Amino acid sequence: MAHRRTTKLLFLLCSLCYALSAIAGKSYYDVLQVPRGASDDQIKRAYRKLALKYHPDKNPGNEEANKRFADISNAYEVLSDSEKRNIYDRYGEDGLKQHAASGGGRGGGMNMQDIFSQFFGGGQMEEEERIAKGDDVIVELDASLEDLYLGGSVKVWREKNILKPAPGKRRCNCRNEVYHKQIGPGMFQQMTEQVCEQCPNVKYEREGYFVTVDIEKGMQDGQEVVFYEDGEPIIDGEAGDLKFRIRTAPHDRFRREGNDLHATITITLVQALVGFEKTIKHLDDRLVDIGTKGITKPKEVRKFKGEGMPLHFSTKKGDLYVQFEVLFPTSLTEDQKTQIKAVLG
Incomplete structure (x- = not known):
């Protein structure tokens, strides 16, 4: 009975710590700019893009960029591990610390360069492979001078097309396959045939939700806050990006x-x-x-x-x-x- 009370107390303390940490700073999902229900592929692609942007080799001497790179790597290490992600979703960072202290999970974890090397091979700054991608959505965002001076956030209502299941099947993942057809003794002709798979059908539906845009101190007009894969979706491809382009709003004194x-x-x-x-x-x-x-x-x-x-x-x-x-x-x-x-x- 005493053991059950202790376990319940620990659970309540973890939940309280998680709530406080959520108030105090950004969550790992915010750091990678993905929704809480993001798929593994979304998390990987978000990490790739942000890691390329903030890697120390591209930002020499920039301490803030180095800190961003460390935060991005730390967030990816947790969210890419199903066990750690489940603990984080339930109990936050304190839950992860208690889990590690009790000997759970993989010991030691990975450092930033190990994670980066998994994607880019020995730390080489390769660009991301080309895949079908939906349109980017660019929104001009008027930021107050106060937010640009102190840092702040703006809530923006966003509506976009969402892919939903639909009745029936459709041709998908089409590709050209090359084969050779014999047209005479010792004579062959190269032929190309399109081969497709059968996939569940989908349809577009319009949905709306609020997006919280973080305004960083000192951001200049024209700088962008990017939400990866939150632009227009595309069937059998990657959604475009949602980009908020900063614009300084008029001020009454300055x-x-x-x-x-x-x-x-x-x-x-x-x-x-x-x-x-x-x-x-x-x-x-x-x-x-x-x-x-x-x-x-x-x-x-x-x-x-x-x-x-x-x-x-x-x-x-x-x-x-x-x-x-x-x-x-x-x-x-x-x-x-x-x-x-x-x-x-």
């Missing part, structure tokens, strides 16, 4: 130019002449001091170093450029004119 931010601030003529204290609210709600004790000329631009956008895959930041517009009075009294002449004349 304008983005590459890694730099630009802002326009209006000050009074008095402030322009005698100086002023002023702050501007940044994208992370931090207040940046842009005041001065000196004179500010109309249209003057001041640079605030390191207050721009973060660089993608880097700890560095661009700069903030503030242009000052001076608000002149619309009219002056004679007395005011006399006083100004006395002070400035």
Whole structure:
């Protein structure tokens, strides 16, 4: 009885740890950009594409890419193993750790290069073989400046064709077979015949679901977030990819130019002449001091170093450029004119 209570308690603790880990970071499925019900072939193809993209040989000196490659390899090692995947689906990473600690599963696992070599032979950067592929779907995604500065995510409703079983059979996996036909003594003619198999029939049905697009800090306009094999499907082939192309959405305070931010601030003529204290609210709600004790000329631009956008895959930041517009009075009294002449004349 005590053993059953202990087992139940361990199960509840594992479930709680799994829930917390899911909240804290990306799941292995998110890392490989595949759905939870992905087939083994989908997982393999997703790994191949991501491993080629983030391999250290293609990203020398890029620590973030190296970390991505390690995460991709770790996710693939778990999801490609049916036993580990089942434990992960039920109990998360803590369940895997407990399983390994108890001596279960394969000891030691594989390192990143071992996994990569399985696909590309000794670590050679081969490109993926050509197979029939459906159309890619490209979606222009307006990302807020806040998400591009801090990192964030956007939920997008997606509708696409899904292949479903249908009554009947169809010709599939057709190929040309070459044979030789004798047409006379010692004479043969080469012939080609198309040979097909009989496969279950399929049909297209339209389905909709939400896709969560992760916006990384410092992403530039034109960069893409790719969901492999989530584009248009094709019969007897691989579905195309779904690509979200990043586009910076307009902002009420800042304008983005590459890694730099630009802002326009209006000050009074008095402030322009005698100086002023002023702050501007940044994208992370931090207040940046842009005041001065000196004179500010109309249209003057001041640079605030390191207050721009973060660089993608880097700890560095661009700069903030503030242009000052001076608000002149619309009219002056004679007395005011006399006083100004006395002070400035």
